[in-house]
Amino acid sequence: MAVPKVIYTEEVWRRLLTPEQYHVLREQGTEPAxxxxxxxxxxxxxxRCAGCGLPLFSSETKFDSGTGWPSFYAPVAPEHIEMSDDYSLGMHRIEVHCAACGGHLGHVFPDGPPPTGLRYCINSAALSFEAKEAA
Structure with missing residues (x-):
């Protein structure tokens, strides 16, 4: 199922996001580890995406990668993220974006745990957290 697109002007994004969130989500920035x-x-x-609220990752797929960034082995739904080639540091990486607003989330690497073997290395500034209700 296609994810509806969220499109705002850069002026609106600057009003909605903190400076750090704007730098990461809209300027492909990275927070320090x-x-x-x-x-x-x-x-x-x-x-969730800090820009538009789209659900991205569950705490059930979060793991300690030792990298200093939140790491997950799978998104909540494959269609909630998009990927593109990134050569910005003189090497090839796969950049991860929110499928709804296009915000930069981080990168995905092939060195994660089972069952996917992937490590979605995501900036905290690109995320908001919704606590699970106690049962």
């Missing part, structure tokens, strides 16, 4: 609010976050719940 071990500084984001979710890199060592362990509460159960759902990680």
């Amino acid at each position: 071990f500084t984001g609010k979710y890199w060592d976050h362990k509460a159960p719940g759902l990680y």
Whole structure:
């Protein structure tokens, strides 16, 4: 199922996002390792795009990669993320974007745990967290 697109002008994005969120989501920035609010976050719940609220990752797929950024082995739905080639640092990486608003989330690498073997290395500034209700 296609994800509806969220399109705002850069002026609107600047009003909606903090400067750090804007830098990461709209300018493909990266927060320093071990500084984001979710890199060592362990509460159960759902990680959403900080730009548009699209559900992206579940705490059930989060793991400690030792990299200093939140890492997940799978998105909540494959259609909620898009990927593109990134050669910005003189090497090839796969950039991960929110499928709804196009916001830069981070990168995906082929060195994650089973069952996917993938590591979605995501900036905390690109995420908001929705805690799971206690049963």
